[in-house]
Amino acid sequence: MGGGALLAGAAAWTRTSAMGLPEAALMESPDMQPPLFPKSGPDYQPVVTLNGWTLPHRMNGNVKEFHLVAEPVEREMAPGMIAYLWGYNGQSPGPTLEAVEGDRVRIFVTNKLPEHTTVHWHGMILPSGMDGVTGLTQPGIPTGKTFVYEFDLVKSGTFMYHPHADEMTQMAMGMMGFFVIHPKDPALHRVDRDFVFLLNAYDIDPGSYVPRVMEMTDFNMWCWNSRVFPGISHLVAAKGDRVRVRVDNLTMTNHPIHMHGYDFEVTCTDGGWVRPEARWPEVSIDIPVGAMRAYEFDAIHPGDWAVHCHKSHHTMNAMGHDVPTFIGVDKTQLTEKIKRVQPEYMAMGNRGMADMGEMEMPLPDNTIPMMTGWGQFGPIEMGGMFSVVKVREGLSATDYADPGWYEHPAGTVAWEWTGALPAPASAKDAMTVVPPAGHAGHGTKG
Incomplete structure (x- = not known):
């Protein structure tokens, strides 16, 4: 009965509103869009969504109104590969919603999927009837219908939105997005x-x-915002900037996100801000399933710094998990036989998998190499959850464009030693002494 009253109230509002339904902004480009600075109300530093964008809103009296459209989308995961997903307003993930603590928001959700859906506002404090769980707090939004969610934003922080309707299918198809307060x-x-x-x-x-x-x-396909390296945007910062990175995890496993060249402070979870005296230093932060972690650092070290998931298989693309290990195998004779019927055959794997980063091999349609991406020194040999933090001097506050590869000062790049190598230590010079057979343990010289 309460749900019916809620729906009747929402329907009555849409009939009597002089402004009608807000425009549903659409984004088709996979490129990262510039931050959307507030035009009215309290000032704030807007977020930048990697390979994404922020949904514009309109003011209706003292209410901020947004319009999300749940629909099938085509998402370029990286150049050369398209995925048919479900998302919002033309993309998966959907656009980021931004507002301010204390705002009242009204969010119109139009369903263009082939089945019903809802939107759950993950981690947010709101009335139960706005929580978006099909059957429990509301009926599903039927195909072709628009429902309205309306509530006050009572706390600041970093939150998500996603369905709680046929959740396994709809989230597996890419239906999710950020809500930053x-x-x-x-x-x-x-x-x-x-x-x-x-x-x-x-x-x-x-x-x-x-x-x-x-x-x-x-x-x-391990993704950041439904993108894989080398299709993931770079994180560009000016030297001296205070930088925050907010990471939400809606996969089936945890991810230890590691950033090179810096240590950082963990400053926020999806439960709220971490008090300054409770923050802790890290160089990697594990993001649990269904959770958010934000970290901050001062961009004082210029350069190109890798940031990635530290589970090594998560920095690969389109992996064939049944590929045998050929390390140490002499495939010379086998290669000669195969080339008689397939002249373009190339033997791989007997020296490791780094060859994958260099070879330009024919691939099936609509996929990308397991290792890919090139830097100024050659193939980067990565994929999946990998990007680059690029810190440069002299960038303007609104410049997020790729500055190109870092120009390393002379003498600061690892180099090849071409001089004489030291003679290997002989056993009699070694500190560790191997005991005779039949004796347990190891000893060391005094």
Whole structure:
């Protein structure tokens, strides 16, 4: 009965509103869009969504109104590969929503999916009837219908939105997005650059387009915002900037996100801000399933610094998990025989997998190499959950463009030693003494 009253109230509002339904902004470009600075109300430093954008809103009296459209989308995961996903407003993930603590928001959700859906506002404090759980707090939004969610934003922080309707299918198809609520005090937790991205994963066979939604563990496309390296935006910062990175995890496993060249402070979880005296230093932060972690650092070390998931298989693309290990195997004779019927055959794997980063091999349609991406010194030999933090001097506050590869000062790049090598230590010079057979343990010289 309460749900029916809620729906009747929402329907009555849409009939009597002089402004009608807000425009549903659409984004088709996979490129990272510039931050959307506030035009009215409290000031804040807007976020930048990797390979994403912020949804514009309109003011209706003292209410901020947004319009999300749940619909099938095509997402370029990286140049050369398209996925047929479900998302919002033309993309997966959907656009980031930004507002301010204390705002009242009204969010119109139009369903263009082939089945009903809802939106759950993950981690947010709101009335139960706005929580978006099909059957429990509301009926599903039928295909072709628009429902309205309306509530006050009672706390600042970093949150998500995603369905709680046929959740396994709809989230596996890419339905998710960020909701960032800025503090009412513009000076509180202020940073110079604020990046956000979602961790998500898919199982898409090479040559196919639609994820296998029944998969639980064996994913082959590990993504940030439904993108894989080298298609993931760089995180560009000016030297001296205070930088925040907010990471949400909606995959089936945890991800230890590691950033090179810096240590950082963990400053926020999806439960709220971490008090300054409770923050802790890290160089890697593990993001649990269904959770958010934000970290901050001062960009004082110029350069190109890798940032990636430290599970090594998560920095690969389109992995074939049944590939045998050939390390140490002499494939010379086998290669000669295969080339008689397939002249373009190339033997790989007997020296490791780094050859994958250099070879330009024919691939099935609509897939990308397992290792890919090039830097100024050659193939980077990465994929999946990998990007680069680029810190440069002299960037303007609104410049997020790729500055190119870092020009290393003379003498600061590892180099090849061409002089004489020291003679290897002989056993009699070694500190560790191997005991005779039959004796347990090891001894050392005094």
